[in-house]
Amino acid sequence: MNILLVGSGGREHALAWKIKQSPACTSLFIAPGNAGTAEVGKNVAIAIDQFEALGNFCIQEKIDLVVVGPETPLVLGIRDYFETTAALRHILLVGPGKAGAQLEGSKDFSKKFMLRHGVPTARATTFQAHESAQAIEYLATCKPPIVLKADGLAAGKGVIITQSVTEAQEAVHEMLVQKKFGEASAKVLIEDFLDGIELSVFVLTDGTHYVLLPEAKDYKRIGEGDTGPNTGGMGAVSPVVFATPEFMRKVETQVVLPTIKGLQHDNIPFKGFIFIGLMNVGEEPFVIEYNTRMGDPETEAVLTRIDSDLVELLVACAKGKLDGHRIAINPHYAVTVIMASGGYPENFEKGFAITGLSQQSEAHVFHAGTILKAGEVLTSGGRVLAITGNAPTLQAAAQKAYARAATINWKNAYYRKDISQDLARIEKEGKAV
Ligand code: AMP
Ligand code: GLY
Numbered sequence: 001m002n003i004l005l006v007g008s009g010g011r012e013h014a015l016a017w018k019i020k021q022s023p024a025c026t027s028l029f030i031a032p033g034n035a036g037t038a039e040v041g042k043n044v045a046i047a048i049d050q051f052e053a054l055g056n057f058c059i060q061e062k063i064d065l066v067v068v069g070p071e072t073p074l075v076l077g078i079r080d081y082f083e084t085t086a087a088l089r090h091i092l093l094v095g096p097g098k099a100g101a102q103l104e105g106s107k108d109f110s111k112k113f114m115l116r117h118g119v120p121t122a123r124a125t126t127f128q129a130h131e132s133a134q135a136i137e138y139l140a141t142c143k144p145p146i147v148l149k150a151d152g153l154a155a156g157k158g159v160i161i162t163q164s165v166t167e168a169q170e171a172v173h174e175m176l177v178q179k180k181f182g183e184a185s186a187k188v189l190i191e192d193f194l195d196g197i198e199l200s201v202f203v204l205t206d207g208t209h210y211v212l213l214p215e216a217k218d219y220k221r222i223g224e225g226d227t228g229p230n231t232g233g234m235g236a237v238s239p240v241v242f243a244t245p246e247f248m249r250k251v252e253t254q255v256v257l258p259t260i261k262g263l264q265h266d267n268i269p270f271k272g273f274i275f276i277g278l279m280n281v282g283e284e285p286f287v288i289e290y291n292t293r294m295g296d297p298e299t300e301a302v303l304t305r306i307d308s309d310l311v312e313l314l315v316a317c318a319k320g321k322l323d324g325h326r327i328a329i330n331p332h333y334a335v336t337v338i339m340a341s342g343g344y345p346e347n348f349e350k351g352f353a354i355t356g357l358s359q360q361s362e363a364h365v366f367h368a369g370t371i372l373k374a375g376e377v378l379t380s381g382g383r384v385l386a387i388t389g390n391a392p393t394l395q396a397a398a399q400k401a402y403a404r405a406a407t408i409n410w411k412n413a414y415y416r417k418d419i420s421q422d423l424a425r426i427e428k429e430g431k432a433v
Pocket of ligand 1: 198
């Protein structure tokens with residue numbers, strides 16, 4: 001079958017790599033892709049939100065399956081566009097419609113969804129722009145740390161955790177009145193702080209049935225020891241030591257099942273990935289957020305642990321026939337280290353030549369922010385490469401990833417040296433949380 005993958009990050013390179021291994025994949029196109037995806041399939045110069053151009057391309061290349069990587073086209077309604085366009089309706093697509101993507105696109109919507117369907121989550125109150133005075137008054141009654149969340153998509157920057165009421169009041173003013181995140185902060189959630197350790201859980205569902213992918217832990221902060229500003233993610237590890245079978249059973253019964261039942265109850269069809277950001281609070285799962293796509297960089301770790309044919313699963317998902325499908329997961333560890341442009345997540349320069357890419361190695365080198373120019377691979381984004389090592393132990397997997405990272409360079413390249421060390425410590429101490 002002919003497959004079109006939409007997106008251009010490390011997640012998409014990993015998806016392309018896995019899709020290409022399937023005997024069912026005849027041709028693979030990536031729109032717009034990066035220098036890494038160009039090695040696996042054919043890049044197509046169409047932006048992720050140009051639905052008409054993507055649709056025309058699908059007709060021209062007789063695409064059978066579209067896999068949507070990032071959230072933006074989902075929230076903008078790529079599925080709805082394909083389903084309401086006669087010439088595109090027959091094409092299988094992985095990713096929810098606009099209604100389902102609201103689980104990620106609006107934190108107010110997803111909070112109400114969780115409360116309505118009994119999914120454990122932190123208590124929160126939503127305020128609109130004209131209610132800024134009430135929000136400030138309400139904050140005076142809150143106990144720090146206080147979590148503030150912009151309702152809409154804010155490129156991972158919309159959550160602010162404040163350590164004092166005054167700081168929270170200033171931040172809420174910036175968000176609601178000064179529109180710090182534009183329309184995304186026209187509504188703000190004030191949420192209780194959850195004290196625990198985070199886990200990312202991935203579900204592929206057809207709206208009725210589902211398979212659980214391997215879980216992962218993400219490293220969000222730019223600095224070692226989880227310091228400095230939040231980023232899109234600086235590394236990932238899978239499996240996660242505290243995701244014990246007992247904890248994962250709780251996740252399934254208390255979170256995954258009520259989420260899927262809730263979607264059915266609300267008449268929201270959902271064919272795609274649900275990425276559940278969880279906090280493990282004293283061995284109980286609480287949902288921090290839903291995303292309606294795979295995580296990045298978690299995908300670059302998680303997919304290396306799936307032995308099953310991914311295309312088979314994606315097709316079954318898109319057809320609504322996931323029932324009876326199992327997923328084979330290998331028990332090896334995967335450790336992913338993000339190599340980023342110096343200065344990220346704030347200001348950074350792009351366009352530097354990357355050296356060391358062609359060396360043979362045992363680790364996977366997934367491209368994120370790279371571009372091919374005149375035969376040379378140049379940096380083109382904040383997160384540039386995702387290096388994944390796989391091995392039977394956590395230490396060996398990390399060692400493989402770091403050994404490979406040390407052979408790659410460009411001007412001002414930066415990566416965290418401590419990815420997986422916290423989990424190694426927990427493993428050693430035999431303590432869950
Ligand atoms: P989000 O954009 O919703 O993933 O939030 C970004 C990060 O903020 C999360 O990964 C958590 O580390 C943190 N966070 C969000 N909500 C809470 C909460 N209620 N309690 C503690 N930390 C939170
Ligand atoms: N790694 C977090 C995300 O993809 O949103």
